[in-house]
Amino acid sequence: MKAFAFFEKINMNTKTLFFIFTALLIIQFSACTSADSPNEDQDTGATLTVNIPEFNPDNAYNYIQKQVAFGPRVPNTPAHDSCAQWMADQFRSFGARVIVQEDQVKAYTGEMLNMKNIIASYNPDRNRRVLLCAHWDSRHIADSRLATERTKEPILGADDGGSGVGVLLEVARCLKESPLKYMGVDIVLFDVEDYGQPSDGGGYPEQLDTWCLGSQYWSKNFHVAGYKADYGILLDMVGSKGARFTKEGSSMEYAPNIVNKVWKEAINSGYSGYFYNDQTQKIIDDHVYVNRLAKIPTIDIINRPSSTESGFGAYWHTHNDNMEVIDKNTLKAVGQTVINVIYKESIGEL
Numbered sequence: 001m002k003a004f005a006f007f008e009k010i011n012m013n014t015k016t017l018f019f020i021f022t023a024l025l026i027i028q029f030s031a032c033t034s035a036d037s038p039n040e041d042q043d044t045g046a047t048l049t050v051n052i053p054e055f056n057p058d059n060a061y062n063y064i065q066k067q068v069a070f071g072p073r074v075p076n077t078p079a080h081d082s083c084a085q086w087m088a089d090q091f092r093s094f095g096a097r098v099i100v101q102e103d104q105v106k107a108y109t110g111e112m113l114n115m116k117n118i119i120a121s122y123n124p125d126r127n128r129r130v131l132l133c134a135h136w137d138s139r140h141i142a143d144s145r146l147a148t149e150r151t152k153e154p155i156l157g158a159d160d161g162g163s164g165v166g167v168l169l170e171v172a173r174c175l176k177e178s179p180l181k182y183m184g185v186d187i188v189l190f191d192v193e194d195y196g197q198p199s200d201g202g203g204y205p206e207q208l209d210t211w212c213l214g215s216q217y218w219s220k221n222f223h224v225a226g227y228k229a230d231y232g233i234l235l236d237m238v239g240s241k242g243a244r245f246t247k248e249g250s251s252m253e254y255a256p257n258i259v260n261k262v263w264k265e266a267i268n269s270g271y272s273g274y275f276y277n278d279q280t281q282k283i284i285d286d287h288v289y290v291n292r293l294a295k296i297p298t299i300d301i302i303n304r305p306s307s308t309e310s311g312f313g314a315y316w317h318t319h320n321d322n323m324e325v326i327d328k329n330t331l332k333a334v335g336q337t338v339i340n341v342i343y344k345e346s347i348g349e350l
């Protein structure tokens, strides 16, 4: 009697059981077809884990010092050539595939400048990729309104040029120490960012295109045909003491999701003293051309103090942009954030 009732109950639920069984089959099937999900190992199906390396700010600092020791890295000078050679050699020693993209570009003065964009690639055959970039040249004049001396002489650009490169060289060293398995990274150092036409105070929009010549060139002529990246992060003036990284307007226009996820990671990593949720005015920088021409959603991590007229550090485009403005704590905040972002992204954990 009891046994009969039991079977009767089963029979009454056959439809339900069949439904559950079918649902389980579908779940199992979709798990199989998502084997290329970045969260699972393709062979074992195990959840992916990654060892996130420690960004060493002492190394980044030394890489900046080394660049500054060449002197101002102004196109068509021996210091510019030597520094390009040194950076390419460094990336090779960190296991990257290096391409130096060379051509001549026309400055606002009419001069032809020897441009060298330096591209260091990790896992060049991977489809999922992140682009990391910075400019490496330094300005040929000290034309800030705050500059008081030697305004016609080129600047050292420890922060403006040197810092982004210093951080990315240390990121490259980390990539050699702890190779990414599931994602590619391209580090692109743009040349001739800072040879733009000095402002006459009128702010004609057409003169903005006299800046960022290396990134404009690369965005129209990739180092490899059909180049693609999921998104990009530009570092510009990322080394000064007390830097304030805000959500910059052009980055928010083209790539708000990337800004928000990088800032979230920075703040979760303990760097809320550097990464601010405030949105600031749009600027023209290399990322604008990477967005517009290369169509890669790219953000700019750039120091935007609230207290200066220019919106940049008081040392900006003056001879005070030397090693004295560089602070290892700032380098660590930016460098470790970039490391955390790419290593987590590589396992689909961001």
Ligand code: AHN
Pocket: 160, 194, 196, 208, 211, 236, 283, 284, 285
């Ligand atoms: C302009 O002043 C047009 N853009 C700022 C980009 C820049 C200059 N970054 C470093 N130097």
Ligand code: ZN
Pocket: 139, 160, 194, 317
């Ligand atoms: Zn500059």
